[in-house]
Amino acid sequence: MGKVFFYMTVSVDGFVAGPADEVDRLFRWYFSGETEIPIPGSPTLRVSKESAEILLDASRTGGAMVTGRRNFDIAQAWGGKPPTSPCFVLTHSVPDDWAHEGSPFVFVTDGIERAIGQAKEAAGDKDVEIGTPTVLQQALNARLVDEIHIDLVPLLLGRGVRLFDQLTIEPTDLEIIRIVPATGVTHLRYRVVA
Amino acid sequence: MGKVFFYMTVSVDGFVAGPADEVDRLFRWYFSGETEIPIPGSPTLRVSKESAEILLDASRTGGAMVTGRRNFDIAQAWGGKPPTSPCFVLTHSVPDDWAHEGSPFVFVTDGIERAIGQAKEAAGDKDVEIGTPTVLQQALNARLVDEIHIDLVPLLLGRGVRLFDQLTIEPTDLEIIRIVPATGVTHLRYRVVA
Numbered sequence: 001m002g003k004v005f006f007y008m009t010v011s012v013d014g015f016v017a018g019p020a021d022e023v024d025r026l027f028r029w030y031f032s033g034e035t036e037i038p039i040p041g042s043p044t045l046r047v048s049k050e051s052a053e054i055l056l057d058a059s060r061t062g063g064a065m066v067t068g069r070r071n072f073d074i075a076q077a078w079g080g081k082p083p084t085s086p087c088f089v090l091t092h093s094v095p096d097d098w099a100h101e102g103s104p105f106v107f108v109t110d111g112i113e114r115a116i117g118q119a120k121e122a123a124g125d126k127d128v129e130i131g132t133p134t135v136l137q138q139a140l141n142a143r144l145v146d147e148i149h150i151d152l153v154p155l156l157l158g159r160g161v162r163l164f165d166q167l168t169i170e171p172t173d174l175e176i177i178r179i180v181p182a183t184g185v186t187h188l189r190y191r192v193v194a
Numbered sequence: 195m196g197k198v199f200f201y202m203t204v205s206v207d208g209f210v211a212g213p214a215d216e217v218d219r220l221f222r223w224y225f226s227g228e229t230e231i232p233i234p235g236s237p238t239l240r241v242s243k244e245s246a247e248i249l250l251d252a253s254r255t256g257g258a259m260v261t262g263r264r265n266f267d268i269a270q271a272w273g274g275k276p277p278t279s280p281c282f283v284l285t286h287s288v289p290d291d292w293a294h295e296g297s298p299f300v301f302v303t304d305g306i307e308r309a310i311g312q313a314k315e316a317a318g319d320k321d322v323e324i325g326t327p328t329v330l331q332q333a334l335n336a337r338l339v340d341e342i343h344i345d346l347v348p349l350l351l352g353r354g355v356r357l358f359d360q361l362t363i364e365p366t367d368l369e370i371i372r373i374v375p376a377t378g379v380t381h382l383r384y385r386v387v388a
Binding site for chain 2: 012013014018025140148150152154155156157158159163167168170172173175178179181186188
């Protein structure tokens with residue numbers, strides 16, 4: 001059985017997007033190095049060797065993802081090609097256009113535990129990636145997260161969408177798995193202590 | 195002229211204290227290693243070699259500190275021995291008991307710029323340390339901070355006193371000075387880009 005991990009780029013003051021969901025400044029580290037990583041349908045990333053290893057590692061181990069409806073809408077369904085498939089979308093109502101046979105999306109209306117459970121089943125031995133803060137918070141509150149991976153970027157956004165905003169858990173210890181300093185970003189990887 | 199730096203221990207979810215100002219869990223890294231650092235009037239710290247260098251560096255370069263009245267009150271005036279002297283306290287009203295001749299405290303009632311200005315003058319070639327988030331936020335908003343040093347500890351507090359809460363600045367770039375992974379803590383040091 002794989003693990004459930006969260007992975008996201010975050011500013012030093014704890015934001016994952018600006019007030020209008022803008023993320024350009026957060027992702028400048030994607031173009032701050034010499035190692036090329038081609039992404040289908042996107043500009044080729046150029047990152048440091050250290051960052052390339054981290055990014056490729058995440059893409060190799062991911063077997064399914066869980067995200068929220070807002071993220072799905074903002075990303076415009078990634079044009080039908082989510083970063084990891086299958087992609088489970090927590091939502092109150094199922095949209096018509098992606099619920100067809102062969103869609104990479106599965107819409108889950110009965111809560112975080114069902115969404116993570118279905119994603120784990122789909123991922124098999126691979127990992128389940130959580131790709132949005134609201135889902136991370138729900139999953140942490142339900143004690144369903146094994147690891148938190150943060151790409152910390154040297155930036156103060158001041159306001160916007162906070163990574164940690166709605167936690168209702170008691171104080172929870174993390175364990176440092178590894179810290180990787182790199183060009184324009186610091187890769188932080190933690191295990192959630194049960 | 196020295197620099198103005200902020201230095202504090204912060205949880206991964208961005209808190210510097212719990213809801214009742216409790217900090218015990220945040221400072222467990224003070225007792226997670228083998229290198230002893232004696233602190234007058236406090237238990238001797240035992241940290242990793244990497245952390246000891248960081249802590250001694252900060253204490254060597256500090257020539258004055260600026261803090262807020264709430265921090266001064268919570269710390270009970272450090273029994274008259276603030277971590278760095280002189281200690282400039284931003285306040286609306288000057289308390290009677292520490293305003294005497296020879297006191298290590300200087301109470302400043304006319305704003306952040308005056309407080310930092312007086313502290314820089316007192317520090318001379320040494321640095322001015324900001325020791326509380328409200329003062330950091332005011333100083334960042336007034337563009338008076340040169341460096342931000344964070345000791346990031348593997349912990350989710352969930353709620354409490356946020357490090358970054360009242361920023362009104364535009365998005366501001368930082369520059370990574372150095373990242374030092376250590377036992378139970380990651381030392382992050384950033385320069386504020388003008």
